[in-house]
Amino acid sequence: MVHExxxxxxxxxxxxxxxxxLQMGGLVEEQIxxxxxxxxxxxxELAEQVINNDHQVNALExxxxxxxxxxxxxxxxxxSDLRMVMTVVKTITDLERIGDEAAKIARMARRxxxxxxxxQPRFNEIKYMANVVLEMLRRALDGFARLDVSSAADIVRQxxxxxxxxxxxxxxLITFMMEDPRTISVFIDIMFVAKAIERMGDHAKNMSEYVxxxxxxxxxxxxxxxxxxRVAQR
Amino acid sequence: MVHExxxxxxxxxxxxxxxxxLQMGGLVEEQIxxxxxxxxxxxxELAEQVINNDHQVNALExxxxxxxxxxxxxxxxxxSDLRMVMTVVKTITDLERIGDEAAKIARMARRxxxxxxxxQPRFNEIKYMANVVLEMLRRALDGFARLDVSSAADIVRQxxxxxxxxxxxxxxLITFMMEDPRTISVFIDIMFVAKAIERMGDHAKNMSEYVxxxxxxxxxxxxxxxxxxRVAQR
Numbered sequence: 001m002v003h004e005x006x007x008x009x010x011x012x013x014x015x016x017x018x019x020x021x022l023q024m025g026g027l028v029e030e031q032i033x034x035x036x037x038x039x040x041x042x043x044x045e046l047a048e049q050v051i052n053n054d055h056q057v058n059a060l061e062x063x064x065x066x067x068x069x070x071x072x073x074x075x076x077x078x079x080s081d082l083r084m085v086m087t088v089v090k091t092i093t094d095l096e097r098i099g100d101e102a103a104k105i106a107r108m109a110r111r112x113x114x115x116x117x118x119x120q121p122r123f124n125e126i127k128y129m130a131n132v133v134l135e136m137l138r139r140a141l142d143g144f145a146r147l148d149v150s151s152a153a154d155i156v157r158q159x160x161x162x163x164x165x166x167x168x169x170x171x172x173l174i175t176f177m178m179e180d181p182r183t184i185s186v187f188i189d190i191m192f193v194a195k196a197i198e199r200m201g202d203h204a205k206n207m208s209e210y211v212x213x214x215x216x217x218x219x220x221x222x223x224x225x226x227x228x229x230r231v232a233q234r
Numbered sequence: 235m236v237h238e239x240x241x242x243x244x245x246x247x248x249x250x251x252x253x254x255x256l257q258m259g260g261l262v263e264e265q266i267x268x269x270x271x272x273x274x275x276x277x278x279e280l281a282e283q284v285i286n287n288d289h290q291v292n293a294l295e296x297x298x299x300x301x302x303x304x305x306x307x308x309x310x311x312x313x314s315d316l317r318m319v320m321t322v323v324k325t326i327t328d329l330e331r332i333g334d335e336a337a338k339i340a341r342m343a344r345r346x347x348x349x350x351x352x353x354q355p356r357f358n359e360i361k362y363m364a365n366v367v368l369e370m371l372r373r374a375l376d377g378f379a380r381l382d383v384s385s386a387a388d389i390v391r392q393x394x395x396x397x398x399x400x401x402x403x404x405x406x407l408i409t410f411m412m413e414d415p416r417t418i419s420v421f422i423d424i425m426f427v428a429k430a431i432e433r434m435g436d437h438a439k440n441m442s443e444y445v446x447x448x449x450x451x452x453x454x455x456x457x458x459x460x461x462x463x464r465v466a467q468r
Contacts, residue, residue, distance in 0.1 A: 065453065072316060089320070089324075090327070174422065188422075219300065
């Protein structure tokens, strides 16, 4: 009976960690949406809120990390349970860094909209990139929640699309700067926003690769999208 | 006797992992030096070599990650042994990302030196930043090797210095671009080199914070340099 009790407690511990990862993921999604909204609509209050909320993301990371170490020490998980815990340890690092990038975008939004406006930048491409990254993140978290690897290869493909879009944005921004050098400063800020979104895509991709490791027991980082597809389907 | 044998094997496993982290660290240091050298001296062969060696860094990360999971599953470490293994898991993620940034710099070096030269950029500030980051990385690895936290707060201070230097470089590059808009493209490439070095600094700082966790059992991420100093000294 003690044995059974211990197992139940272990499952409850794991479930608690899983649900907190999803909570952290939800908060990070919100931080991205709000940072982009603050940038596009010049909402400096919202930018401030994103900057102030970053510590919540950090606190969730630190707490989850500690809980993972505790679970390993006390419950000594093996096989798929251990893979789950190790996946959480890795996933929260990437989530925290996505949160950092969101806070950076919020700080850029503040700078861009507080400076003298020589130009009225349009943010269509930025918004498009951010939407792709948000979808990648949602799908990666969904895969984690459902132990489902069916979207992993697709997320990697979306990351390539985001990288391509980043290069396109870069070319456009350089053209604008050459046309009117007075706009260089503001477009460099926007360039760093695009770079931050591109980084977020990398982190979401990492997360989806960890899900494949968790479910299939195979490390597919640094491989090809075809290899991920192959592993996911078997 | 079996018991003693098991302990000895465990110590040997841990020692093997530690020495491979240091090997990975040495390789990453070399990748940074070579990437910067390739950039400064327009050595495209060396740039190629850095790009081609990145997979070695990745392979060390994947191998070490697997070994850490194996050690946890088989040896069920607790307390400081477990902290050591978890520190390795985190450290190699940052080392791998520093390696990525070095490869990015090598690709930028190729682009910068293959393009039509409208300008002869000087790389004094880039070289200075890279040297600070290399020193941070060496000190973080040294702290890891010796279980020594005495330089942790200093490494965090060096990271602030690198961030400040990055902002300075950015201002200078913007001035150059405004003076001669034909140079915008090449200076934006150099800006991304500076950004890559700044990111490396962040990763080296993370590594030194993990050393504090490993040795002192306290998570000092997202705190202040004073708090790190306090924890390190107790």
